[in-house]
Amino acid sequence: MNIFRGTSLLLTLFFASLPCAQSSSAPLSEASPCPMGKSEVLKLADYLFGDGDYERAAVEYLRFYLVYPDDSCAQYALFMAALSKERAGEYTAARKLYERLGEKYPALSRIAEYRKALTYFYVGQxxxxxxxxxxxxxxxxxxxxxxNLAKNDYKRASEIFSSFLDKSDTTIISGSISFLLQRCHQGLAMHDKNPYFAALISALAPGLGRGYAGHWGDALFGFITVAVPAGLAASYWKKDRGFAVVMAVTGVVFYLGDIYGSFVGAKIANKKRKKELFTKTIEQVPHPPGSIYSKVPCKRSGR
Structure with a gap:
């Protein structure tokens, strides 16, 4: 039933918007009047946004904002256009629209600045x-x-999150602070694997450094690739000197490679554990960064 209603809505709005679509190649700053009513444009934009078609949704929201700039829902349309660009991964375009939102509607400047900063968070800046x-x-x-949490600076992140305790300005993130502080403490308690120690013990016993980093399968393989050529070199040293030399050189190459691999493996293991902690945190936290300031009201009745 929901599929039927959604299809009916799309067909109705599609045929109503054909004249608009004909001029969609024109710059949005030169928007021409659209025969669709205000509510139809927003309905189409909202439907596209809810369906995950963010690029087309942004076009329709901008159409509404540019054609009806004095409407009570114009600020809603501009915000949703920026949010659509953000969801589509077009962060540069999203920033420009958030900047316009803050300039045009000073009351929404905090929301605009936050969402703009959030686009830098999404790209790792x-x-x-x-x-x-x-x-x-x-x-x-x-x-x-x-x-700071994303940069693995658990101490600084903990200090910032702790500043929210016993404050009256935490209503938008209520329930998340204690969870985040717990994760910061987990990060602080996390002991990194020492890459130099991993390399040292691999120099003493091939493969042991990889095991120290938690990769025991690689450790066994590293030991075999060093021990087998070394054993063959020793066995054939008098019988076939040429073959023995080749095996000895092969063993040395694998030996040095195992030492370097243990060093790199320990560093990778440290990054992987921290990345997993961050990923689980952002997936499980009640209020992820993207959920803050994610709505702007439309004053029209029923919205």
Whole structure:
């Protein structure tokens, strides 16, 4: 039944929007009047957004904003256009629209600044957020904590999240602070594998460094690739000197490779554990960064 209703809505709006679609190749800043009514344009945009078609949704939201700039839902349309671009991964375009939102509607400047900063978070530019901290807006402080958490600076992240305890400005993130502090403590308690120690013990016993990093299958393989050529070189040293030399060189190459692999493996293991902790945290936290300031009201009745 839901599929039938959705299909009916799309067909109705599609035929109504054909004249608009004919001029869709024109720049959005030169929007022409559209025969669709205001509510139909927003319905189509909302449907496309809910269906995950963010690029087309952005076009329809911008159409509404440019054709009906004085409508009470114009700020909603502009915000949703920016959010659609953000969801589509077009972060540069999203930033420009958020900037326009903050300039056009000063009351929404905090929302615009937060969502703009969030686009840097999504592409891993955490230093951009850390370099320009906003300690006034609780949402921006929350994002600052996440930026430090993503950089594995658990101590600093814990300090920022702790600043929310016993504060009255935590309603938008209520229930998440204690969870995040627990994860920060897990990060602080996490002991890194020492790459130099891994290389050292591999030099003493081939494969042992890989086992130290938690890769015992690789450790066994590393031991075999060193021990077998070395054993063959020793066995054939008098019988076939040429073959023995080849095996000895092969063993040395694998031996040095195992030492280097143990060093790199320990570093990779450290990064993997921290990445897994961050991934699980952002998946399980009640209020992930993207859920903050994710709605702007439309004053029209029924919205």
């Amino acid at each position: 955490y230093d951009t957020i850390i370099a320009h901290p906003d300690t006034v807006d609780p949402a921006m402080r929350y994002l600052l904590g996440w930026a």
